[in-house]
Amino acid sequence: MRPKNLEKEEAIRTIALQIIAEEGLENLTMQKLAKAANISPRTIYIKYRDKEDLLIKLFIEEVLEPYEKAVLENFHAGMDFATGIKKLWQNSFRYLSRNRTHFALLRNGKTSPLLNKAYQQANIEQGQYFKPIQQFFKQQEKQGMIRNFHQDIYSALLFAPLLELVSEYFDYTERPRQIITEKVILDCCETVIRGMLK
Amino acid sequence: MRPKNLEKEEAIRTIALQIIAEEGLENLTMQKLAKAANISPRTIYIKYRDKEDLLIKLFIEEVLEPYEKAVLENFHAGMDFATGIKKLWQNSFRYLSRNRTHFALLRNGKTSPLLNKAYQQANIEQGQYFKPIQQFFKQQEKQGMIRNFHQDIYSALLFAPLLELVSEYFDYTERPRQIITEKVILDCCETVIRGMLK
DNA sequence: GCAAAGTAAGTAAATGTTTGTTTACTTATA
DNA sequence: TATAAGTAAACAAACATTTACTTACTTTGC
Known part of the structure; x- marks a missing residue:
């Protein structure tokens, strides 16, 4: 089995926070995030159920x-x-x-x-x-x-x-x-x- | 010339504020607002240039x-x-x-x-x-x-x-x-x- | 030891839906 | 009757999410 690439998970979180800080929460989109993190949108959905799940985990855990x-x-x-x-x-x-x-x-x-x-x-x-x-x-x-x-x-x-x-x-x-x-x-x-x- | 209906303008502002208070700024959409105010989306655009204009006027003037x-x-x-x-x-x-x-x-x-x-x-x-x-x-x-x-x-x-x-x-x-x-x-x-x- | 099978991670492109905004038309009043 | 206000329906673009496929690593059987 191909192992998870932890760098990608970290990139998602870090870059999501950057976009929120610079453009606001309402301007964070999944496709913009994927592009900025240099990954496919699908990859985000491997690590998070949906956008809500991502935002909540970002807020609480990160x-x-x-x-x-x-x-x-x-x-x-x-x-x-x-x-x-x-x-x-x-x-x-x-x-x-x-x-x-x-x-x-x-x-x-x-x-x-x-x-x-x-x-x-x-x-x-x-x-x-x-x-x-x-x-x-x-x-x-x-x-x-x-x-x-x-x-x-x-x-x-x-x-x-x-x-x-x-x-x-x-x-x-x-x-x-x-x-x-x-x-x-x-x-x-x-x-x-x-x-x-x- | 048909005169502006001031009640409609006020309804737009009041109901926009209600939606923002109850569902958050990110959940205010022009179509949701029009429906809640019982008007056509087009009517909002008679009174405001676009969504940004509406939000800014709402914030500053209202x-x-x-x-x-x-x-x-x-x-x-x-x-x-x-x-x-x-x-x-x-x-x-x-x-x-x-x-x-x-x-x-x-x-x-x-x-x-x-x-x-x-x-x-x-x-x-x-x-x-x-x-x-x-x-x-x-x-x-x-x-x-x-x-x-x-x-x-x-x-x-x-x-x-x-x-x-x-x-x-x-x-x-x-x-x-x-x-x-x-x-x-x-x-x-x-x-x-x-x-x-x- | 090692190759091949198995598998989840990952991708590119597409999906259906929702969005802001406009078009084509109707209405109400000066 | 002229005209801006207003409507219903449609538009293209942007959106979250999925599909169909490929990749890279682990495990297993020899």
């Missing part, structure tokens, strides 16, 4: 899970509040700023009904993503370190600005000077933390 | 500009920091929570290359959107009220959480109890303000 892993590196639910949040911001910024195409697809997770549904489902089936962060919030709340909010509200207040800053980071790569540096990220992080402390 | 107007209502660049930010949050939350379909398209402004490009261009041609907010930040900075950041960074820190909270507001309309109330929004706003003050 982007969301590696991102989660990167964000949680050296993070523990027992950390003190400021240290923990700073670690999460730093991990997140480093990963996303170095993986432009991953960030581009990640952003589509909220607007694309297909990806959003896939995320909700995987979140239930695989166990919650970013679980240690939820535990971290619970502990901080119990210790009386931070103001009392619902879990989902903590995420909005503490992480939405970071993703917006990453977005601006990429906007500024096309301009003369980058304003979003790791130092700026840390300053912003401290600003966000200060608001949240009791 | 969503972005009314949103800007609502956000800036009773806001002045001379307000003190906390009062100004609270007014912006309140205006924004009221408008978006009552206009689900507008919010849905607004979110696509970042991920869709077509809409993003249209926004950049309109921002230059029409004069900057949300200009009073930029002036407000400049004044606050000059008065030494807030920490020194680039203009774009203020937006990220002060408004990204709000849009995320609106997103959660709509997620929670499908659950037993709404957690994002106007009071919660105000609490969150104060948290964000506190972090930003010197």
Whole structure:
């Protein structure tokens, strides 16, 4: 039996992410992808059931899970509040700023009904993503370190600005000077933390 | 000469926004839209050059500009920091929570290359959107009220959480109890303000 | 050891369907 | 009656997916 060519599978994923980042999710077509990856359209269907299957696997396996892993590196639910949040911001910024195409697809997770549904489902089936962060919030709340909010509200207040800053980071790569540096990220992080402390 | 039927033009816009909100931007087709609006596809082309033209006008004229107007209502660049930010949050939350379909398209402004490009261009041609907010930040900075950041960074820190909270507001309309109330929004706003003050 | 059979991976080209848009015609009002 | 608004049906192009075939590797029988 002829063995699978893993390079081709990787080319499919990498080039799909590139097309999405450059032309948007709505402009990714199977035939365009095949041509760009220098393979036959049929080859994509050997590795993925259909386009939905490809997009969902790309989103969950190629982007969301590696991102989660990167964000949680050296993070523990027992950390003190400021240290923990700073670690999460730093991990997140480093990963996303170095993986432009991953960030581009990640952003589509909220607007694309297909990806959003896939995320909700995987979140239930695989166990919650970013679980240690939820535990971290619970502990901080119990210790009386931070103001009392619902879990989902903590995420909005503490992480939405970071993703917006990453977005601006990429906007500024096309301009003369980058304003979003790791130092700026840390300053912003401290600003966000200060608001949240009791 | 037969006069334009303005109801039909409005139906096109309203129903396009509905389809986008329920099925996503990528699932809006001209034929689906015509059928849902009970008109011939040709009628859409009397009012819009092509699909791009429709989407861009929908985004800029139907969503972005009314949103800007609502956000800036009773806001002045001379307000003190906390009062100004609270007014912006309140205006924004009221408008978006009552206009689900507008919010849905607004979110696509970042991920869709077509809409993003249209926004950049309109921002230059029409004069900057949300200009009073930029002036407000400049004044606050000059008065030494807030920490020194680039203009774009203020937006990220002060408004990204709000849009995320609106997103959660709509997620929670499908659950037993709404957690994002106007009071919660105000609490969150104060948290964000506190972090930003010197 | 080794060749030939077996098999899934892979290709080029075609399939039917859906898409944005237009054609040829009808309708309603100034 | 003149004319733009509007319709139903059709158009070509683009789309996801499949068909019919070839390729390259593993396994098996000697």
